[in-house]
Amino acid sequence: MKLLNMLLWSLLLVAVVPQALAQANSIPSQPHLLVKGDASRMVLPDRxxxxxxxxxxxxxxxxxxxxxxxxxxxxxxxxxxxxxxxxxxxxxxxxxxxxxxxxxxxxxxxxxxxxxxxxxxxxxxxxxxxxxxxxxxxxxxxxxxATPTFSGEARLRAELKAEAAAQTRASAKGLADAYGAKISGLYSISDVAPNFAYGVQAGSWPNANSVSADLYYRTGTLDKVSVSGSRGVAAAAPMTGELLTAAPITYTENVYAIFLIAQ
CATH class of the missing domain: 3.30.70.2970 (Protein of unknown function (DUF541), domain 2)
Structure with missing residues (x-):
């Protein structure tokens, strides 16, 4: 039931904010939170x-x-x-x-x-x-x-994406509460890492198990808060040639979201 709710929330999110994906690599001028969510799961191949x-x-x-x-x-x-x-x-x-x-x-x-x-x-x-x-x-x-695969990959990736999206919402709310701010809306959400000018670029997010927040000020007021959190992910070793053992495969999905905040 929990997974179903996350999937429904994820679908509703896209339907309510059709401009979100188009804005994935732009930043709003008003105060906001940039949050990364990720989810991973290790499975055994069955193909x-x-x-x-x-x-x-x-x-x-x-x-x-x-x-x-x-x-x-x-x-x-x-x-x-x-x-x-x-x-x-x-x-x-x-x-x-x-x-x-x-x-x-x-x-x-x-x-x-x-x-x-x-x-x-x-x-x-x-x-x-x-x-x-x-x-x-x-x-x-x-x-x-060929490299062994998992037959349920598409379904699993959808579940992981929903979990990662839910994680961004929870992380944004927790951070906003900690700073006495209130989330006023969603500006963008994407599964593609943003490439922004203020220091957080694709491939340079904090490592797993770390949480960081960087404050940015403009004319003395809170302008941006950037937070990135992730759970430990075990990277699957590259598999080449003839492989006849059931080595596990790790699937990971990332979601990047920008939430508008009111002070």
Whole structure:
């Protein structure tokens, strides 16, 4: 219920203030609070992707086509045998083109190249491991794995964005109360870091677990208060090459908001 309320609040915020996103990189002349909210969550991947590139070259196109077809049937059979997720299994159309190579600076025709790409994903790394153990790779069957992903990424990012937006509201209210000010309205909200002239730029927000407030004065009156707070975020290590372990993935969403204040 709490999450639903945050999502509804976030949607209402956009509907009530349509100019907010357009103002993301501008600052108001009246007193205001600039607040950053962030939310992160660590999840285990549930999509382990493998890509197969098939290609055969022969002077007789039909022979090359039959080889590719036989290899495709083998791969599709292994996808089914080892439990590949049905909606992730994809097989492209056949591609047929001349194949040439250079010999002593002269282009030599080798025959017709027939190729086809396949792709599939498994829920568990053990399934992918079993698939690779049984697949016979060769010059005509090339195998590549991709970085594991999480199937619920879109839903999770929406939840995190709502949490980050709610955090900006709470932070702004707490800071305004501490200085005896009152929030009079929302000026802008964006998930893109602002780039303002008074010192807070994209990529230079305070580190996690820190809270800071910088006061700016114009002609002796409170003009701006900037606050940035965040919770600890564990950065996911870059994953390259063939990765068959369920290493966690960290998703983070940031929201930047400017609230107008009255003294």
């Amino acid at each position: 382990f992707v493998v890509k197969i590139a098939l290609e055969s070259v022969d002077m007789q196109t039909e022979i090359a086509r039959r080889k590719v077809q036989a290899n495709a049937e083998q791969v599709m059979g292994l996808f089914a045998k080892h439990g590949a997720i049905a909606e992730t299994v994809r097989m492209d159309n056949l591609s047929i083109a001349p194949s040439t190579r250079y010999k002593e600076d002269e282009e030599v025709f080798e025959g017709t190249a027939v190729s086809r790409d396949l792709e599939g994903a498994f829920e568990k790394p053990e399934q992918l491991q079993a698939f690779l153990a049984e697949l016979k790779a060769s010059k005509e069957v090339q195998v590549n794995t």
